[in-house]
Amino acid sequence: MDTSYESRNLRVEVGSRVVLDGVSFEIGRGEFVAIMGRSGVGKTTLLRVLAGLIEPSSASDVRFQGDPVAGPPEGVSLVFQDYSNSLLPWRTVAKNVELPLEGRLVKAERRTRVAEALEMVGLADRADDRPFELSGGMQQRVQLARALASRPAVLLMDEPFGALDALTKADLEDQLLDVFAATGTTVVFVTHDIEEAVYLSDRVLVLDGAPARVEAEITVESPRPRTQIRTRESPGFLAARHRVLEVIFGTS
Ligand SMILES: Nc1ncnc2c1ncn2[C@@H]1O[C@H](COP(=O)(O)OP(=O)(O)OP(=O)(O)O)[C@@H](O)[C@H]1O
Ligand SMILES: [Mg+2]
Numbered sequence: 001m002d003t004s005y006e007s008r009n010l011r012v013e014v015g016s017r018v019v020l021d022g023v024s025f026e027i028g029r030g031e032f033v034a035i036m037g038r039s040g041v042g043k044t045t046l047l048r049v050l051a052g053l054i055e056p057s058s059a060s061d062v063r064f065q066g067d068p069v070a071g072p073p074e075g076v077s078l079v080f081q082d083y084s085n086s087l088l089p090w091r092t093v094a095k096n097v098e099l100p101l102e103g104r105l106v107k108a109e110r111r112t113r114v115a116e117a118l119e120m121v122g123l124a125d126r127a128d129d130r131p132f133e134l135s136g137g138m139q140q141r142v143q144l145a146r147a148l149a150s151r152p153a154v155l156l157m158d159e160p161f162g163a164l165d166a167l168t169k170a171d172l173e174d175q176l177l178d179v180f181a182a183t184g185t186t187v188v189f190v191t192h193d194i195e196e197a198v199y200l201s202d203r204v205l206v207l208d209g210a211p212a213r214v215e216a217e218i219t220v221e222s223p224r225p226r227t228q229i230r231t232r233e234s235p236g237f238l239a240a241r242h243r244v245l246e247v248i249f250g251t252s
Helices: 043-050 093-101 107-120 136-148 166-183 194-200 228-232 235-249
Strands: 003-014 017-028 032-036 061-064 076-079 154-158 186-190 203-208 213-219
Touching: 003 043, 017 043, 017 186, 017 203, 017 213, 032 043, 032 194, 043 061, 043 154, 043 186, 076 136, 093 107, 093 136, 107 136, 107 166, 136 166, 166 194, 166 228, 186 194, 194 228, 194 235, 203 235, 213 235
Parallel strands: 032 186, 032 203, 076 154, 154 186
Antiparallel strands: 003 017, 003 061, 203 213
8 A cells, every 4th residue: 555654553642641552553645534532532642643743652653655754744734623723813815825835935836826725615705805704614614725725645634623513514524525536635534523534534543542542443435426415324334333333332
């Protein structure tokens, strides 16, 4: 498998607490992997390791495209849950999306990238608005556009739709799947919503335990493109959901 990430024996200590231990997995290029698990289990911690923001213990071996992760890898973009705090209120939508490109690309190329990214998330007509003029779902789409503008090889997403209502969440899931299909970007998506994890992903990694490890890896045998009604009623979706529920709640 052409891999994006390989983690062998990942161990992370935060203060005196061992949060992750013996965490091993691979993520293929162009794969959509969901990371699931209870609140506090260590999902964000794992994502921060992949983003190069936390250094694991020395025996851990975490690689991005074959090289050990040491600091934020080139080609990896992060999307956080808290969209309202991650956008600069005094900048327009376009200027927010442009931010990470400043100093890296010439102006004309930045403009092209910003227009492309806003188009991808359906906000081309809101480029000149300020973030506070947008709904929560739109603000989260701006954050996604900002991550996409650098044309990343990998998107790391930490419960990006957690704060949204169910209908907006469904819309954004579908938009993300469109972007995923159009760009071939690898996506690592943290969520504690079981249905969301299964709906979006090729594979679900369930973290459990204290310290946490990968308790199960569940492949979602559901064809793409996926749609909210047909996919959620399909045998592949239901089988994967069943399996995730079993891992989390036991079989009794
Ligand atoms: N900066 C920190 N200082 C101390 N402990 C921390 C810190 N960050 C995380 N932890 C601890 O690490 C563990 C895992 O936290 P983490 O944020 O990774 O969980 P999570 O699975 O993302 O939870 P949630 O679903 O609530 O976001 C928790 O026990 C938490 O208390
Ligand atoms: Mg978290």
